[in-house]
Amino acid sequence: MAELAQAAEATATARLSLLRRVAIVPAFNEEQSVVRVIDELRAFDPELDVVVVDDGSRDRTAGVAAARGAHVLRLPFNLGIGGAVQTGFRYAFEKGYELAIRVDGDGQHDPAELAALVEPVLDGRADIAVGSRFAGPSAGYRSSRSRRVGITILARTVSLLVRQRVTDPTSGFQALNRYAIALFAADYPHDYPEVEATVMLFKHKLRLVEVPVQMRERSAGRSSIGALASVYYMVKVLLAVLVSISRRNAVPLEER
Amino acid sequence: MTPLPISIAAGVASFVLLVVVLGLIRSRRLRERYALLWLLTGLVMLALSLWRGGLNTVAGWFGIRTYPPAALFAIAALFVILVLLHYSTVISKLSDQNTILAQRLALLEQELRAGGER
Numbered sequence: 001m002a003e004l005a006q007a008a009e010a011t012a013t014a015r016l017s018l019l020r021r022v023a024i025v026p027a028f029n030e031e032q033s034v035v036r037v038i039d040e041l042r043a044f045d046p047e048l049d050v051v052v053v054d055d056g057s058r059d060r061t062a063g064v065a066a067a068r069g070a071h072v073l074r075l076p077f078n079l080g081i082g083g084a085v086q087t088g089f090r091y092a093f094e095k096g097y098e099l100a101i102r103v104d105g106d107g108q109h110d111p112a113e114l115a116a117l118v119e120p121v122l123d124g125r126a127d128i129a130v131g132s133r134f135a136g137p138s139a140g141y142r143s144s145r146s147r148r149v150g151i152t153i154l155a156r157t158v159s160l161l162v163r164q165r166v167t168d169p170t171s172g173f174q175a176l177n178r179y180a181i182a183l184f185a186a187d188y189p190h191d192y193p194e195v196e197a198t199v200m201l202f203k204h205k206l207r208l209v210e211v212p213v214q215m216r217e218r219s220a221g222r223s224s225i226g227a228l229a230s231v232y233y234m235v236k237v238l239l240a241v242l243v244s245i246s247r248r249n250a251v252p253l254e255e256r
Numbered sequence: 257m258t259p260l261p262i263s264i265a266a267g268v269a270s271f272v273l274l275v276v277v278l279g280l281i282r283s284r285r286l287r288e289r290y291a292l293l294w295l296l297t298g299l300v301m302l303a304l305s306l307w308r309g310g311l312n313t314v315a316g317w318f319g320i321r322t323y324p325p326a327a328l329f330a331i332a333a334l335f336v337i338l339v340l341l342h343y344s345t346v347i348s349k350l351s352d353q354n355t356i357l358a359q360r361l362a363l364l365e366q367e368l369r370a371g372g373e374r
Contacts, residue, residue: 076356190287232292239295240288243281 013115015122016045022097023048024088026081026172027105028055031064037103038068040111051091052105055084061105082193085172086184093185093253100181102174109173113213118175126209128180128201130194131173136212146227150234154195157238161245162202167210169195179252180206187250189240192233196240203249258308258324266305266328274298293342297335304328 023041027034038050052065056078066072073087085102092100099121103109113131120126134155151170158169172194176184183204189196201208277294280286286294304311305328315327 076360077353190289236288236292239281239292243278243288247282247284 013045016099016118017047019098019122020096021045021048021099021101022092022095023050023101023103024085024092025050025052025065025070025103025105026055026084026088027052027057027061027065028078028081028084029057029059029061030105030107031057031059031061033107034061034065034105035068037105037107037109037111038065038070041101041103041114044111044114048101049097051088053084053088055079055081080191081172082188082190085193086188089176089181089185089188092181097181098178100176102172102176104172108215108217110214110216113173113211114175117173117211117213120209120211121175121177125207127177127206129175129209129211130168130171131213131215132168132171132210133213133215134167135210136214147230150230153234154237154241157241158195158198161199161241162208164202164208166198166208169198173213173215182252182255183250186253189244192237195237196244199241199244200250203245203247204252258311258328262325262328263305263308266325267302270298270302270305274302290343290346293335293339297332297339300335301328301332304331 025034025037025041030037034052038052041048041050050070052061052070052072054062054065054072054074056075062072062074071091073091075084075087079087088102089100099118101114101118103111109131117129117131120129134151151168154169155167159166170192180201183200183206184197187200189200198208274295277286277291277298281288281291304314308324311324311328314331315321315324318327318330320326
């Protein structure tokens with residue numbers, strides 16, 4: 001079994017090396033963890049281009065990331081996670097990347113899981129693969145009760161709307177092919193984007209596959225979402241999701 | 257008790273407000289985060305217009321005994337003030353960001369021109 005898994009991983013790496021690929025790392029005040037994220041991405045794939053989107057950090061995130069050899073896009077002020085990630089998608093689209101991996105700068109996504117994550121996209125089974133904390137058998141992820149309840153409500157709502165079981169609609173650990181990059185470069189939701197983006201994918205008939213992953217506790221810094229803010233986000237995201245299902249489709253960016 | 261025509265007119269107005277706000281979100285002319293306060297306004301106004309006993313109770317809290325719709329107008333005014341205040345903070349933030357953008361653009365342009373001369 002282990003040999004089989006190893007062989008599968010080897011072919012995944014070989015197929016990966018044929019593609020122009022980039023890792024998009026949104027980071028807001030993550031000077032403590034962003035270097036480790038970059039190093040781990042390189043350990044997974046030494047040829048991987050890494051672009052760190054510094055979302056108006058007040059610490060040395062941009063400096064330490066650039067010193068580690070990452071491309072750094074420095075936003076002049078904080079756009080929020082949606083605006084930051086879309087900057088990365090725009091970059092990936094303009095520079096002609098065929099595969100984009102999205103990994104958060106706080107270190108909660110383990111690049112060791114990337115081999116499994118990119119698999120469905122490399123196979124052509126999915127336009128976007130999303131790492132899910134709750135799809136696997138062992139739910140090792142610790143999280144506050146209220147947050148889990150919130151995620152469950154969102155997961156149920158989204159699953160109903162997109163007619164597919166989605167267990168972790170807020171996960172930002174993703175691998176995307178060029179179609180998905182072009183769509184999100186043109187249009188990406190604001191400040192808590194993954195849930196609404198899932199509905200967008202469905203409306204554009206792009207295929208989403210969830211891959212079970214483990215996520216780590218944040219290695220440094222604090223989550224950007226507090227208690228009262230989560231209630232606000234829940235309401236806002238539910239509203240956005242319900243409205244977006246009836247909305248006219250955006251047009252993906254044209255290939256030039 | 258609130259005169260029935262006032263309840264009906266206020267209810268219709270609140271409903272129209274809700275529909276217009278939702279339509280604006282749908283056509284992407286209004287972002288969700290700026291719509292929430294409007295939706296809350298519409299929902300509260302709709303509830304108080306249709307639930308006439310409730311409006312009487314609320315009016316009673318403020319010592320309004322003779323003409324309950326006065327409470328409806330006061331609450332509507334309060335919400336409008338909240339929305340305006342919210343927008344003032346949004347405009348201030350936008351104006352700050354605009355300044356930063358203009359400064360960054362000027363620096364970039366200077367750098368490009370300096371690069372071209374070399």
